[in-house]
């Protein structure tokens with residue numbers, strides 16, 4: 692399946708005006724970083740307050756790094772309809788326990804080496820088969836949100852999973868990322884934090900708009916090429 696609309700997640704929100712800008716631009720999901728060591732950290736009460744502004748069909752995502760299952764579950768109770776993002780070293784069993792045995796859907800981040808050393812994504816996706824999607828980020832110190840892109844061309848040709856491409860995406864490179872990664876997976880979403888910021892935790896509405904426009908342009912390009920391929924058969 693290559694012609695579906697690319698879903699968009701804007702992550703690391705800390706302010707009402709940034710959340711509103713993401714929604715107005717057409718984001719499908721917005722992320723709140725609950726890991727205390729992040730410069731974008733928000734306490735759960737603040738995440739819940741921001742999430743309460745969301746209109747229907749925009750999903751709040753709660754990002755954790757190696758958090759206890761009890762705490763993850765308690766946070767999910769505070770944000771109805773939240774999707775969980777595990778961005779640390781969580782095992783499949785820990786993800787399962789922390790989401791109440793499947794009560795809450797979750798994304799599992801795969802951290803792809805930047806130095807070209809091998810990473811078995813097909814195996815990782817199969818080990819984390821209960822994840823709604825596998826989120827791809829660059830392997831960086833501090834777990835994520837570093838604005839670093841890995842080499843997309845090294846991904847396997849066929850990953851039987853829904854993927855979320857992240858790590859160093861910007862309005863300038865996201866279309867290339869979509870064109871390279873979409874054909875390799877079941878469906879593709881993109882996730883951005885640093886690339887639409889004015890400063891850490893502070894988003895730039897103009898960058899958000901340009902990011903969303905670039906995603907839509909890539910979608911249009913792919914739809915056109917799929918149409919050309921279908922007409923030729």
Ligand SMILES: O=C(O)c1ccccc1N[C@@H]1O[C@H](COP(=O)(O)O)[C@@H](O)[C@H]1O
Pocket residue numbers: 702703722724726729730731754756778826828833834835836837838839857858859860882883884885886
């Ligand atoms: O945003 C953070 O500070 C963060 C901290 C720890 C783990 C993940 C974090 N952010 C996520 O990292 C990816 C890539 O972000 P970027 O666009 O390269 O800045 C994305 O999923 C963020 O949600």
